[in-house]
Amino acid sequence: MNWANSEAFWAMGGYGLYVWGSFGVVAIGLVAEVLMARRASRQIWRNLRDEVSDNQAP
Amino acid sequence: MNKVALRSAPPAPSMGQTLWALLTRDLKVAARRQSDLATVVFFFGVVAALFPLAIGPEMGTLRLIGPGILWVAALLAAMLSMGRLFSADYADGSLEQLLLSATPLPFLVAAKIAAHWLLSGLPLVILSPLLALQFDLPGEAVKILMLTLLVGTLSLSLVGAVGAALTLGLRSSELLLSLLVLPLYIPTLVFGAGAVQAEMSGLGAQGHVSLLMAVLMLALFLCPWAAASALKIALE
């Protein structure tokens, strides 16, 4: 174990801004990508359902 | 009843004649619209003149950054003119005729690139010593500048042709073309501007110039073929 307590962990020896700025943006980026991909998928399904119902409508 | 004299068809033109005809035709068409040449020359001149105005008249600084600025200005001028390579022929349908021709498409593309370079690359080479005066570049450096621009603008035209073919007829094709082609331009820029700086710092430009030539050789072999493939993709 490297850290005496949780404050030391967040402080990262004074470099907390840089370390957590890095990992934080990575986390945000990954979450954003997943959300955007899911939104794109939902849009595709919506378009497909519209197309199918258009085909069925007389 | 008139007898129609039957004659055998005239011999098909050789490949060399076809290519020469295409080149001269492109030059003639461009001669009617001098604005293209004027735009290239104007842009190069203006950008090179704006930098000293933005940076300050200290000659020592300008001498230091001159090679880089001149090269970037030339690169941008070349890049901005690339869109015109195929667009006019695409618009009036003659590009499709070229695809149907018996002559292999890469050679036809090379001829078009040659014509385009004569009108957008060569003028930069000719204008460069004049602009180099603004940055007080020494004589040897100006010679290297002209040499690197000569070799470099050829590479830029070749690489740009691939981008022009890929973005044919697309929305915001100019922007797309620039985005596609900019990363590919960077080796030429690095070696070209670097050669002039090496000459000025006494290290000698041979290494850079050889690398520039290597890039040109690679581009000569690959780009006409890649641009031809891209044209077929765009037009089918």
Next chain:
Amino acid sequence: MVLPWFQYAAPQRFYGLAGRLYPFCFVLAALLGAVGLYMGFFVAPTDAQQGEAYRIIFIHVPASWMSMVIYCAMAFWSALGLGFKTRISGLMAQALAPTGALFCFLSLWTGALWGKPMWGTWWVWDARLTSELILLFLYAGYMALTRAIDDPQRRDQAGALVALVGVINVPIIYFSVKWWNTLHQGSSVSMTQAPSMAHTMLWAMLGVTLACWAYAVGMALYRVRGLILQREHDTGWVQALAQSQAKSLNQENPAESGAGA
């Protein structure tokens, strides 16, 4: 021996395969990521020279590697598509691109945040970071071009050509930037001067790298399913799929069932 794999060139088959695989990829990514990050933060010792800030490499290096690996994967699928004329290949390349671009951006961002405490500047014109920036432009160009073309066949082929031209140029660009960097003797900073690695550091980095790889594969498989549905939207199997989905939605919300008619 190769033949059984060719069945997956059919979009419907690949759709099913991708659907079964991607959840496993994400689970694997989460597990490997947890292990790697645990080792990176709680097991790997503090670096003598760089203090705690060096821990950024546990995400910076994997992100850089992935941005390169994904670009090569895109080139691979592009070559496959141009060679075998398979539709799936083009779609896989397009599915990989956003994740690759993200890793490329993260590599630059974490590189800047690592550079600032270490060398005092947010940006260093070192060969690797500069090449990474140019790679981001290559990704941006690919994505912009594929989004600008409406015709699917032209999109696949043009994208494939761009990816292949790009992949040929990556070593040339890297070499030219390295040349440029070493000749200008200005700064001697280099991202390649990683701290001499303790074993635990290497293992942590490996763990996070494999996690990123699993994530990228999962993301690409998830995305390609949507691209397949779009591309094959007028085929029987997709229409049937959409119909059954619409029906199940109507069963959940009877009040909305009048929308289609």
